[in-house]
């Protein structure tokens with residue numbers, strides 16, 4: 001299995017690992033099939049994502065995609081952040097092996113779950129944001145791990 005240099009870099013030196021104590025929104029999503037869990041913290045002020053951090057019990061691809069996803073959402077508005085799909089993150093990393101694509105969905109879903117949490121806490125509705133799931137296996141067809 002070949003990983004791009006960018007994936008290796010974000011795996012070896014992940015950005016934004018940790019938690020935000022007074023986070024505006026926190027989201028946790030798992031993948032029952034591989035047992036991995038992702039937690040994303042967002043600090044949102046005046047509609048801008050000022051900070052993003054993550055913690056994961058996930059594989060290397062999950063670490064690299066969350067590192068890149070949190071980098072990409074920082075400084076963005078909420079509608080802009082919603083455009084940062086797992087595909088955008090994968091492109092920013094110069095791709096992932098097909099068997100690892102679902103790992104990038106973990107980052108996207110945890111980000112959405114954190115935005116959902118923020119919306120609920122502030123009694124707002126975020127246009128285009130769907131209720132997050134606890135297990136991404138409910139959403140995506142996930143290939144068997146070997």
Ligand code: FES
Pocket residue numbers: 031034035036058059060061062100102103106145
């Ligand atoms: Fe579970 Fe990558 S997130 S194998």
